[in-house]
Amino acid sequence: MSARPRLLYVTDLAYPARGRRYGDEDIFLTARLREDFDIALCHPLDTTALMDAFDAVVVRNSGPVLHYQAAYDAFRERAAARGTRVYNPLSGRGDMAGKQYLLDLTAAGCPVIPTVDRPRHLARLPETAEYAVKPKAGADSIGLDFVPREELAKYAAGGDMLVQPRVDFRYEVSFYFVDDAFQYALYAPDPGQRWALEPYEPTEADVRFARRFIGWNTLHHGIQRVDACRTRQGELLLVELEDLNPYLSLDLVPEATREAFVTAMKESLHRFLDAPAPPATAPDQPSSSAAASRRA
Structure with missing residues (x-):
């Protein structure tokens, strides 16, 4: 070298x-x-x-x-x-390998939005007015749709679509890591504007939640983003584990945080x-x- x-x-x-x-x-x-x-x-x-x-x-x-x-x-x-x-x-093991991890984490009882891909498993999902369906190979909300329960079977029949309850959440929050070190968090206070982000001060419990998925992924090097939503009941549920090319929104964090991230990435x-x-x-x-x- x-x-x-x-x-x-x-x-x-x-x-x-x-x-x-x-x-x-x-x-x-x-x-x-x-x-x-x-x-x-x-x-x-x-x-x-x-x-x-x-x-x-x-x-x-x-x-x-x-x-x-x-x-x-x-x-x-x-x-x-x-x-x-x-x-x-x-x-x-996250988005880099497709969306199978959402099914695996659901089966393991982890705090993730419940996810299935087969008609016979639809009964495992909670009753709600609408459900989110999206391709296993999807990204950036491509192919995402919201449908009533009576239409779910046709989406799940082939096994190439994921089905989740549409969660009535308070906000989305993202946790950013370099290797296994937490760097910062940002959240979208308006559920309708995913990328209108603001700095977020996580609690110790919030960081433990995010770190659980970083540990599960077993990547010893790299940048990861744990996306979650805060439900009306106050719990965090995993939305996505971005481990291929997560956008970092570095322009939205304070200068000291941005500099600390750059240093962490170099190291x-x-x-x-x-x-x-x-x-x-x-x-x-x-x-x-x-x-x-x-x-x-």
Whole structure:
């Protein structure tokens, strides 16, 4: 490895994200990371062709994978075959591997919005006026719909859609972590405006709630966002565990918090680069992470 590690930073600077400015956030972060690393930016479609010239690939605001699934699968398979360092590592069990984790956590009795994918399991959901249905391969609310109970069976019949009760929540809140270290929290006080975020002061119980899912995911390096909702009864329920390319809303936090995050990310990347590289996987034996990506 060179004296200054070389990072390939994957981002879609022009992606039209509602309520978010991918380009601004990644321009800021790469400017600060350049203090410690030699860094180049690339679009997700160019990653596979360029990554062999770098010490690690950093996946950031690269947009929903379903828009470039074939290229993403090819990237994962090549990274596994060559033992490429990818940050976040491709072994994530959250959104990186699809939405199966919502079913697994529901079955385990964890504090998550109850989720099923089969008609025979609909009785496990609480009675409510409407239900949310969304694709297992969805992202960024793509394919999300709300339907009455009598229409649920047709959505769950194929097993490729998730069904959840539509929760009447007070607000959504997101917890941001670097490795296993909590950094900050933001919340959306208006349930109808997901990205109108404000700083949030979490309680110790709130952070314990979020840390439970960070521990479950077992990623030793990387950036994760735990999205939750606060019900009318006061409990937190997991909405999503973002472990592939979570947007960070760094422009909405105080300067001291932003600087602390940058420092934490730099230190995390140095630790990641000092750790042993993942073993290469033979091309005819796809890694488990590559198999997971086909569910994403």
